[in-house]
Amino acid sequence: MDSMDTLSAAHATLLVSALLECFVASGWLLAAAMLPRFRVATLHWAAFSLLVGLAFFGYLSSSHWPGVPVYAIGNMLMVGALALQARGLQLEAGQTPADRVFITVLALAALVQGAWLGPEQSVWRIVATSLLLSGLCAWNCVTVLRCIHQKNAQAPQAPRALGVVLSAPFALASMVFALRASTVLLAPERLMGNARPDQSISMPGALVWLFISLCMALALLGLVVYQLQRQLSQAATHDTLTGLPNRRAADEFLTQAALHAQRHRTPLSVLMIDIDFFKKVNDQHGHAGGDQVLRTLARLLKNRARASDLVTRWGGEEFLMLLPDTPLDGARDMAEQLRLAVQNSPFHWQQHNVPITISVGAATWNSGPFLANVLIADADSALYRAKNTGRNRVCVASEVAAAPGK
Numbered sequence: 172m173d174s175m176d177t178l179s180a181a182h183a184t185l186l187v188s189a190l191l192e193c194f195v196a197s198g199w200l201l202a203a204a205m206l207p208r209f210r211v212a213t214l215h216w217a218a219f220s221l222l223v224g225l226a227f228f229g230y231l232s233s234s235h236w237p238g239v240p241v242y243a244i245g246n247m248l249m250v251g252a253l254a255l256q257a258r259g260l261q262l263e264a265g266q267t268p269a270d271r272v273f274i275t276v277l278a279l280a281a282l283v284q285g286a287w288l289g290p291e292q293s294v295w296r297i298v299a300t301s302l303l304l305s306g307l308c309a310w311n312c313v314t315v316l317r318c319i320h321q322k323n324a325q326a327p328q329a330p331r332a333l334g335v336v337l338s339a340p341f342a343l344a345s346m347v348f349a350l351r352a353s354t355v356l357l358a359p360e361r362l363m364g365n366a367r368p369d370q371s372i373s374m375p376g377a378l379v380w381l382f383i384s385l386c387m388a389l390a391l392l393g394l395v396v397y398q399l400q401r402q403l404s405q406a407a408t409h410d411t412l413t414g415l416p417n418r419r420a421a422d423e424f425l426t427q428a429a430l431h432a433q434r435h436r437t438p439l440s441v442l443m444i445d446i447d448f449f450k451k452v453n454d455q456h457g458h459a460g461g462d463q464v465l466r467t468l469a470r471l472l473k474n475r476a477r478a479s480d481l482v483t484r485w486g487g488e489e490f491l492m493l494l495p496d497t498p499l500d501g502a503r504d505m506a507e508q509l510r511l512a513v514q515n516s517p518f519h520w521q522q523h524n525v526p527i528t529i530s531v532g533a534a535t536w537n538s539g540p541f542l543a544n545v546l547i548a549d550a551d552s553a554l555y556r557a558k559n560t561g562r563n564r565v566c567v568a569s570e571v572a573a574a575p576g577k
């Protein structure tokens with residue numbers, strides 16, 4: 172291939188890259204329209220792709236703009252694009268955007284372009300710009316890792332490898348820009364050997380960028396899908412009013428806890444908790460007042476539970492607590508503590524004191540075949556007894572009843 176062919180191949184690759192960037196930008200705009208929760212971040216990423224596409228179109232048409240420092244403008248667009256990508260990522264990760272840093276980076280980039288504008292100074296311009304771009308990509312890599320790590324610390328869901336996979340394109344981009352800076356610094360004669368050193372387009376360079384840019388778009392998409400999947404799973408397993416796990420989550424936890432209890436021969440207890448005369452609370456304070464009482468009680472129960480326990484909203488004004496490794500005596504003690512804590516805690520609604528008491532039914536599985544529905548039914552009938560014998564009390568089911576096979 173002669174040099175003319177090489178140049179047109181590089182041009183063709185740049186043109187494809189520029190068109191692909193516009194295509195990716197329209198995808199992010201669509202995502203912004205469809206996913207309000209991700210609107211701000213996806214708009215940043217749409218702007219990132221558009222600016223990169225614009226930079227590529229500029230590089231492509233540089234020969235039509237004699238005298239215009241197209242490459243300096245292109246470099247500014249690239250730095251601005253990566254700063255926007257970083258800002259979008261920070262917002263997505265729930266961090267406060269480091270706008271001062273971004274402005275400093277942009278000012279530095281502008282200084283670099285202005286200070287070394289001519290073709291004979293392109294070595295320094297390329298080195299400094301590549302280092303800035305490398306730094307921004309490295310930052311994005313760290314932000315993605317921190318985002319996944321943070322979300323996993325709240326509720327582990329993703330495999331450890333996910334953070335590595337999603338941050339890899341940013342690490343790769345950072346290394347490529349650093350490599351470009353060092354090769355241009357170490358072998359400037361190769362760059363200066365070009366007919367127009369400030370406007371050289373290398374075919375491998377264009378291809379590498381095309382690859383990295385698509386990988387970055389895929390990684391950002393992966394991040395959005397991961398967050399969406401977390402949201403969906405949260406909505407399916409959690410109660411929106413109290414934020415507690417719902418009945419479905421309780422069923423799953425009970426199955427796991429039962430397997431653990433059977434394998435390690437440890438008791439498993441459940442507490443069925445019901446607010447007394449809750450209808451009156453609704454009647455006196457309205458549904459919103461009732462909702463506030465439910466939220467306060469949920470917080471109280473959660474604060475008093477051990478890390479290994481699970482507090483769930485079973486339905487209506489009923490809560491189910493699962494207590495692994497807890498015998499019936501321990502469950503009774505725990506229930507009694509909760510009952511007293513509720514009785515002595517102030518529940519407020521619009522400056523009104525709302526006196527609240529609970530009734531609790533406790534049941535324990537100790538040995539024999541495990542039947543979740545029997546254990547729950549036992550706790551339920553103990554609760555029924557607590558209600559029928561005056562409320563604001565704890566009743567326990569017999570241990571044998573929970574294990575009919577024994």
Ligand SMILES: Nc1nc2c(ncn2[C@@H]2O[C@H](COP(=O)(O)OP(=O)(O)OP(=O)(O)O)[C@@H](O)[C@H]2O)c(=O)[nH]1
Nearest residue numbers: 445446447448449450451453458459461462487488
């Ligand atoms: N505010 C509010 N009320 C709810 C919710 N879910 C169920 N309730 C109300 O809880 C009340 C339950 O009433 P009942 O089953 O008669 O029980 P209770 O009044 O607590 O009486 P006992 O349980 O027998 O002490 C009903 O008025 C329901 O409307 C909710 O999410 N929010």
